[in-house]
Amino acid sequence: MANTSLQVMGLMLAIAGWAFGILVCVAPWWRVSAFVGDELLVSQVLWEGLWMTCLSQWGRLQCKVYDSGLALSSSAQTCRGLCVLSLLLCLLAVPLSVVGLKCTRCLGDAHESKARMVRVSAVLFLLAAFFFLVPVCWTAYVIIRDFYDPNVAAPFKRELGPALYLGWGVTVMMLVGGAVLYLGSASPGVPAVPVFGRGGKANPPSTAESKPEKVFV
Template identity: 40%
Template sequence: MANSALELIGLILTLIGLIGTAASTGMPMWRVTAFIGENIIVFETRYEGLWMNCYRQADIRMQCKVYDSLLALPQDLQAARGLMCCALALGGLGLLISLVGLQCTSCIENNDEAKRIVLLIAGVMVICACICVLIPVSWTGHVIIREFYNPLLLDAQRRELGEALYIGWVAAAFLFVGGCMFVCFNLQSAKDTDSQRYLYSKPSSYMAYPPQPLQPLQPQPMVLLPQPQPQLQPQPMLSRQPSNNYSYNSRYPSVRSGVAYL
């Protein structure tokens, strides 16, 4: 019962992390305009995301434009696209596979070992999805911070961390916790099962006897067993006396009949 509750908690955490990953992938708020120094134009905000860049004017109206070319994007955004898509694919497959291996589902019946293996595979896939989310979010955040303190850039060119990055970090944390719950608890239950498999209970009448010295073997006299004699089969006896049995029919006269005729 406890394992089923923990599996459901891991499933819910994985689902929340997957939703956060999808939101972070689609949001354009990865890079936000920094209003510092001489940049006093505060009624216009620029957002840069993985798929588009947007402008908001006076918190009323937002206009977005999809990127015309993938190769024109920075390297961090190009890598972030592929990694975030891989994270969504791995997280979705891990979530579906975990539904098969839950104790409260009947997809695999009367086979706890198979369910444990399925949940381990799902947990590994969810952890891989967490890594795929964490790499692009952290890489983009590192680039933004490095450019912010670059003295060669103008104040209008500096950017700040957007909301999508924070959502990505939180989603990676949820995915990591959910995947670890799938993996750790099933590994622990597998160890408990293996340890219980080799346990045995001693009977109540069990008594320990001291070791006895080995006795030398005494030579035993040889006894000859009588062997049965083979029974001889009676052989036919040869006789010199002529036989009087002429009961067979033949087309040719025999020698004896010829002698008798003479």
């Protein structure tokens, strides 16, 4: 039988990861640049994301959406696609898990069908976590690689933005939420012994049924 508390806890974690994943996807905080030459300029900071870039100067923030998505590099376009795919998988998994929860009455008493729907939604959350982890790790790898590359000019070097750290946290929430959701809907390992089975113990017959009545002539 499904565990309602595990299902609800896993669903809440997965939904929280989905909500923060939307924030990470649209935020312009993936890359941050504050280096010009060998000096650090604290008055001007450039932020770059998947969809826009922002310039912070003397407390003022100016953001601009990229003019053309096709003009971006292939890695940036791939990161965009994987993030959107991850969020769409979560969008599909949320209604499936809500309908399949044991505490809901959407499918009546079809417990096995509800548990199967929750397991499918849990797998979708796990896939979403994987597709979200790939662009975050790839972006971090490119930033670190270019930062220590002597052939890259100092003004073009970038540092890890806070969105990447939040993206790793989003991945953990999706993974843990999907795993807990799957465990909460897993079937028991040993089925119950049927009453009329070979080794089952049925209720003993009553005395009136076991003993024939004596007929006196």
